[in-house]
Amino acid sequence: MLDGGLYVTLVIAALVMAFPLIWMLLASFKTTPEISAVPIQWLPQEWNLDNFIAVANSIPIGRMIFNSVFITVVSTFLKVMLGLACAYALVFVDIPFKNVAFMIVLFTLLIPGQITIIPNYVLVAGLDWTNTYLGIILPGLASAFGTFLFRQQFMQVPRSLLEAAELDGAGHLRRLFRVVVPISVPTIAAVTLVTVVGEWNEYLWPSLVAKSPDLMTLPVGLTHLQDLEGIQNWGVLLAATTLLTLPMLAIFLILQRRLVAGLTAGAVTG
Amino acid sequence: MSSHALLSAAQSAAPPGRRAARRKKLWRNIGVFALLAGPNLAILLIFTYRPMFLSFYYSMLNWNIGSDFAQFIGFGNYVEWFNDPESARILGTTLLYTIATVAGGMALGLALALALNRKLFGRGIVRTITFAPYVLSGIAVGFLWMYIFNPNIGLLRTVLGWFGISSPPWFTQEPWPLIMIIIVTLWKHVGYVALIYLAGLQSVPQDLRDAAALDGAGTLRVFRGIVLPLLGPITFFLLITLTLSALQSFDLIRSMTNGGPLGSTKTLMYQVYVEGFQIGRGGYGSAVATILFVILLAVTAIQMKFVERRVHYQ
Structure with a gap:
């Protein structure tokens, strides 16, 4: 009895969450009259790519x-590499005042990206890096x-694992990539996926730097x-919206467990 | 402590050759550290710390982006912001949006998590479906919901029609545009909140519940007496995370309303964008950014204070 009510609630919840995405997909195949039909027309008459061609x-x-x-691939690769190297140095290379370096990293988490956009834009524009991949990626x-x-x-x-590797004559890079990285794969995968999603969806900064459609x-x-x-040209707009969302939906559905682990990592650590 | 003292005593007693070797190793380590951590730290300093301080300096200038002319006006931009009647409205919109999305998100997310915590058929699928919007672009989500909210052809018009309700002027009349953006934000975030709560619920030991049930506690009492207190830290984490994310929200507003109509969906974050990049007042925009930063820091400070107190209790 109680479960019956719960099922109805869950089905409604699932519909509210999923149907907008299905509706987007359907609209990207509809003609303009089909989209503005009253009463509503649920399915397109013909499944063709006209809207996608119009986008192109x-x-x-x-x-x-x-x-x-x-941009997503290059940014993610470099970001993960920079993060791995930095974290390795922070943990395994002993120098005085190492904590200062860690505090620099830690405090960054408190600085919102929004406060940096005006000065960063001035810098990038001053260097003539607008309309370049470098200007979009580097900051x-x-x-x-x-x-x-x-x-x-x-x-x-x-x-002890690292000390053993050191005795075998392995340098720092070997120790990082042969010893540390292989046993940290779940964390690396989670961070990589979160970064991919973040880079793919990033809007404000690239919209400021890329003024030419080619960038x-x-x-x-x-x-x-x-x-x-x-x-009002909904068919065309939603075809483009579909192109933007489908890749992330696919990544999410295939690699759900690792991606979710990364996205919710703050709750576990914090 | 004593081992430290021993170590340093041993170090000072070491013969000069060993000391030189140790110093060589130290310099080698510093070199390795600079090579490995240097690039990451340099980019952080140049593109996060430098702009943070520079933003504060810019906020004291009467200066337009792209212009060579800049005049130092002290706190003039802040005085202007606090005297502008629009600021109170923007602050009100920001506050309303934040409270509605945080409170609504946590209530809906907790309800969903409680439902998903029961061993129901198909709950894995529902969990996947509800989380999916969280990984999508805010611009894309804004577009697809604009189509659904459209008062002439939108899906929502048809659904409301089934219940005999006519579509409100979502895009044109206050307060509907803000309500619309709040609804879409909730849709995008509820799965995330539910998942965090679900992780918390599943960490509530089953034997604790069973014991309470044996003692004759009803479902509601078990929930209030055992589950809710254990969810406290998670609720607090979500409160802070969702508040910070609401205060910095940009993409949905940009794609759905552009801050309009008549500025009714303009938040502080959106004002930074409008002043800095649409009007081009770099100094004034930086002042607004600094005000936003202070608010964000205050929220974070509350979090740190609370976390510290919790540690003391333990």
Whole structure:
């Protein structure tokens, strides 16, 4: 009896959460009359790619997909590498005042990105880095969140393992990549996935730096498309929205466990 | 302590050759540290710390972005902000948005977590579905909900029609645009809140519940007496996290309303963007950014104070 009520609630909840995404997908295949039909038309008459072709005619969508993939991959790779190297040094290389370096990382977590955008924009514009990949990628490269999680993980690694490797004559890089990294795979995977999602969805900074459509990422291209097509051309806008959301949905569905572990890491550590 | 003293005594007694070797090792370590941690720390200093201090300096200037002319005006921008009647409205909008999304998100998330905590068929699927929007772009989510909220052709118009309700002017008349953005924010975040709560609920020991049930405590009493107190720290964590995220929320407002109509969905964060990059008043925009930063720091300070107290109790 009670379970029956619960089931109804859960089904409604699932519908409210999932149907908007299905509705988006359906709309990207509908013609304009189908979209504005009253009463509502649930399914498109024909499944064709007209809206996607219209997107490609309006903005350089192929180039934007490339930009999004390229920037996400390069940023994520470098961010994870910088974080791994920094965390390794913080845990395993002994120097005086090491804690100062850690405090620099830790305090960054308290500085909101928003307060940095005006000065960073002035710097990047002054260096003539607007409309360059460098200008989009570099300011966000340092990883405080990743470094913090890596450091916590590395502190669990038994020192004896590293000492044994050192006796075998392994240098620091070998110790990092042959000893520490292999036993930290779950943490690295979680941080990598969180970074991928964050970079893919990032909007404000790339929208300021990429002024030419050829440098725009998908989210920036989407608002650019809205400016060009007007607000009412829903089929075209939602086709582009579908292109932006499907990759993250796919990654989420396939790698759910690790991604969720990363996204909720703050609750476990904090 | 004593081992430290012994160590330093041994160090000072070491023959000069060993001391030189130790110093060489120290310098080698410093070199290794600089190579490994240096790049990350340098980028943090250049693109996070430098702008943090610079932003405070900019906030004292009468200066437009891209202009070479800048005049030092002390706290003039802050005086202007505190005297501008629009600021009270922006602060009110920010507060309302924050309270509604934080309180609403936690209530809905907890309810969902309680439902998902029972061993029901299909709960894994529901958990996946409810979390999915959290990983999507705010711009994309804003677009797809604009289509649903559209008062002429939107899906919501049809659904409301089934209950005999006509669609309110979501985009054009206060306070509907803000309510609309709050609803979409809740949709995007509720799965995250539910998942965090669910992790907490599953850490409530089953034997504790069983013991209480044996003692004759009803479901409600078990919940209030055992589950809720154990969820306290999680609730607090969510309170802080959701508050910080609400105060910095940008993408949904940018895609759905652009802060409008007539500034009714303009939050502090959005004002930084408008002043800095649409109007181009770099000095004034930096002052607003600094005010936002102070508020965010205050929220974080509350968190630290509370966490410290909790540690003392233990």
